[in-house]
Amino acid sequence: MSLLFAFTAASCSAIKPPTLPIRALPSFSFTQSRCVSSSPYGRTHVWKHRQRKLPNPVVPQFPQRVIRADGSTFIHLTTSPRSVIRLTRDTTNNPLWNAAKFVGENEEEDEVTAALGRFNRRFDGLGGHGEEVDWMSGAPEASGAEAKVDLLEEHHAIFFASTYGAGGKPSSGATCRAILPYDTLSRESV
Amino acid sequence: MSVQAAVQVPRRVVAANAGRNIRPTRAAPEIRKPLKRDAKGLPIPHVNIIVRDTHRCRLSDHYYHTVQDDLMYMTYVHEPYARKPRRELRPMYDPNDPYTKHRYNPPVGGDRWSKQPPQPSAPDDVVVLERIQLHMMMKEAIGHRTQLLGPIMAFRAISGESEGAGGRRTAEGVQIVKGKKSLSGWVRPGVPLGVKVDLKGPKMYDFLATLVEFVLPRLREFPGIVMPGPSVRLDTPSAASGVVSFGLPPLALSLFPQIEVNLDAYPKSFGLHIHFVTSAKGVGAQNRARALLSGFQVPFARA
Numbered sequence: 099m100s101l102l103f104a105f106t107a108a109s110c111s112a113i114k115p116p117t118l119p120i121r122a123l124p125s126f127s128f129t130q131s132r133c134v135s136s137s138p139y140g141r142t143h144v145w146k147h148r149q150r151k152l153p154n155p156v157v158p159q160f161p162q163r164v165i166r167a168d169g170s171t172f173i174h175l176t177t178s179p180r181s182v183i184r185l186t187r188d189t190t191n192n193p194l195w196n197a198a199k200f201v202g203e204n205e206e207e208d209e210v211t212a213a214l215g216r217f218n219r220r221f222d223g224l225g226g227h228g229e230e231v232d233w234m235s236g237a238p239e240a241s242g243a244e245a246k247v248d249l250l251e252e253h254h255a256i257f258f259a260s261t262y263g264a265g266g267k268p269s270s271g272a273t274c275r276a277i278l279p280y281d282t283l284s285r286e287s288v
Numbered sequence: 289m290s291v292q293a294a295v296q297v298p299r300r301v302v303a304a305n306a307g308r309n310i311r312p313t314r315a316a317p318e319i320r321k322p323l324k325r326d327a328k329g330l331p332i333p334h335v336n337i338i339v340r341d342t343h344r345c346r347l348s349d350h351y352y353h354t355v356q357d358d359l360m361y362m363t364y365v366h367e368p369y370a371r372k373p374r375r376e377l378r379p380m381y382d383p384n385d386p387y388t389k390h391r392y393n394p395p396v397g398g399d400r401w402s403k404q405p406p407q408p409s410a411p412d413d414v415v416v417l418e419r420i421q422l423h424m425m426m427k428e429a430i431g432h433r434t435q436l437l438g439p440i441m442a443f444r445a446i447s448g449e450s451e452g453a454g455g456r457r458t459a460e461g462v463q464i465v466k467g468k469k470s471l472s473g474w475v476r477p478g479v480p481l482g483v484k485v486d487l488k489g490p491k492m493y494d495f496l497a498t499l500v501e502f503v504l505p506r507l508r509e510f511p512g513i514v515m516p517g518p519s520v521r522l523d524t525p526s527a528a529s530g531v532v533s534f535g536l537p538p539l540a541l542s543l544f545p546q547i548e549v550n551l552d553a554y555p556k557s558f559g560l561h562i563h564f565v566t567s568a569k570g571v572g573a574q575n576r577a578r579a580l581l582s583g584f585q586v587p588f589a590r591a
Contacts, residue, residue, distance in 0.1 A: 152330045153337050153455030157448045162545070164501065174497060175343060177445050178545040185502070192505040194512055194587050 167191045339454025347493035347584060355583035356414050363576050364409045371408070402528035406570030415530070415568045415580045420492045422447065423465065423484035424560040430479055436464065438554050439483045445546040447485045447495060460486060499562075500585045503536070503543045512589030515578065522572040530568030532577045535561050 137143065159175040163182045168190040189195040323331035377395035381388040407413050422443060429435045443462045444450065451461030465482040467475040475481065487495050504510060513534045521527065538557040541547055547554065566577040578588055 149326065150333055150336060151326060152333060153339070154450060154452040156339055156453040157444060157450050159448060166501075172346065174346060174494065176494070176498065176546060177448050178549045180545070180549055183545055185505075188501060188505045189585055194510065194589075195505065195585065 337455050339456070341490055345490040345493045347497050348490060350584070351416070351493075355580070356416075358583060359576075359580055360409070360411060360414045362579055363415065365406075367408055371405075402525045402571075403523045404528075404570050406568070406573065406576075413567075415566050415576045417492065417496075417564060417566055417580060418488070419565045420487040420495055421484060421563040421565065422487070422495075422560050423482060423563075424558050425465070425482035426556075426558060429481055430467075430475070433480050435556075436480055436483055438556055439558060440464075442541065442547055442554055442558075443483055443485045446498075446544055447487055448491055449485050449487065458488075496584055496586075498544060498546075502545050503540055504587065506543045507537075507540055512587035514591050515588050517591050522575070527574045528569070528571055530566045530573035530577045532564045532566070532574060532581055533561065535559055 157177055159177055160179050160181070161173050162176050162178060162180060163171055163173050165171045165182065165184045166188050167185055170190070193200050323333065326332050377397070379393045380396050381391075381393050383389070383393060424439055424443075426435055426439060440462050447462070449459060449461050451459060453459050453461065462483055462485045464480045465484050467477055467479040467481050470476050513532075536559055538559045540559070541554075541557050542551055564577065564581055566573075566580055568574070568576040568580075582588055
């Protein structure tokens with residue numbers, strides 16, 4: 099009974115103007131009252147009770163199996179109500195996504211139609227095909243060619259010894275290119 | 289002996305209950321009276337209802353399993369020494385003035401946010417996609433605002449977003465864009481002009497997956513998203529804000545599977561702008577954002 103009285107008294111005091119001396123009494127500090135907070139910052143931290151309501155509906159989503167052009171499949175949820183979708187053009191066969199796949203196609207074309215193909219067909223028996231033509235195969239002096247190779251190797255040895263030094267780092271490729279004779283340069287670039 | 293007895297007694301009890309009651313808690317109480325209805329006639333639930341994620345997100349998993357580590361590797365900049373402190377510039381207002389004490393007080397000449405270097409590379413600071421914004425403007429909507437109904441429904445179908453859907457307060461859904469300025473003979477403030485929607489979280493990744501799987505490969509004559517040349521400055525606001533934007537032509541709308549299913553329901557086809565907002569900031573942030581997007585197979589092409 100006394101507890102009930104305390105509650106009513108507290109609620110009354112909340113309604114009354116704060117000039118009343120009763121509010122200052124310590125006996126009222128532990129009575130629970132919704133309208134008065136002991137917090138010096140007000141009641142902004144207290145969650146306001148609102149009427150519960152049914153939330154807004156979500157946009158319906160359906161599972162959909164996607165079959166790509168190469169046969170791979172995956173299932174995703176989408177607002178489209180079709181259960182299966184089969185793609186004819188997608189990332190697996192679009193050249194934009196498969197640049198590496200379409201790199202070799204030009205070679206066959208070259209062999210049939212382009213200028214290099216015509217050249218190869220015309221000079222077919224000349225020892226070589228495409229870009230791997232051995233230009234020195236029909237040369238008159240075989241010994242002269244060997245001597246040239248020996249000379250080249252010697253030249254290389256001298257060159258590397260001079261540029262690398264004793265255990266030093268090799269100089270940059272640009273300077274190598276500049277010093278090397280013309281035919282070595284062409285061998286390197288091929 | 290006594291220990292054995294003490295063990296045996298509860299065992300018997302558990303065995304007796306095991307078949308009868310698997311559920312650790314009590315069963316839900318029987319419904320005796322229907323739920324109360326609110327002013328709209330909708331039932332008032334007993335609890336706060338919120339619809340959370342219902343399934344794994346394919347591209348989100350892809351990001352956290354694969355792309356994130358690769359990006360960390362690709363965008364890593366090694367800085368062995370501490371950075372030089374920023375040059376102290378005089379603030380625009382007197383800092384000793386009590387009026388400006390806790391107010392925004394930029395250095396003279398502005399804070400030059402687009403000129404700032406990016407944050408040092410760190411595993412917890414890898415570029416991540418924050419949101420995707422779609423928007424479109426329709427000139428006919430100025431005269432007849434009902435023209436916007438088609439775009440609203442199309443955006444709702446594409447994005448799957450709805451205002452407050454499933455009790456999520458942050459779901460803003462499709463929003464109507466209104467005019468801000470007054471241009472004679474064209475726009476007045478407050479006139480509905482277009483439609484926009486912000487996508488975040490799994491819906492964002494779902495949209496990105498749809499775009500890459502369905503729309504971009506089937507676009508005719510699509511060269512990839514054209515990047516500016518290498519001579520473009522990296523500290524302009526567009527290059528330093530970490531946003532990648534591009535547009536889709538009106539023909540692309542019919543390639544979305546959500547629209548394709550009932551294309552006749554949409555009276556008009558229209559193009560849309562797409563902004564990919566990432567967490568990249570600082571000089572060259574747009575390039576890092578592009579690196580992120582190409583991890584999701586968005587094709588970029590040189591001009």
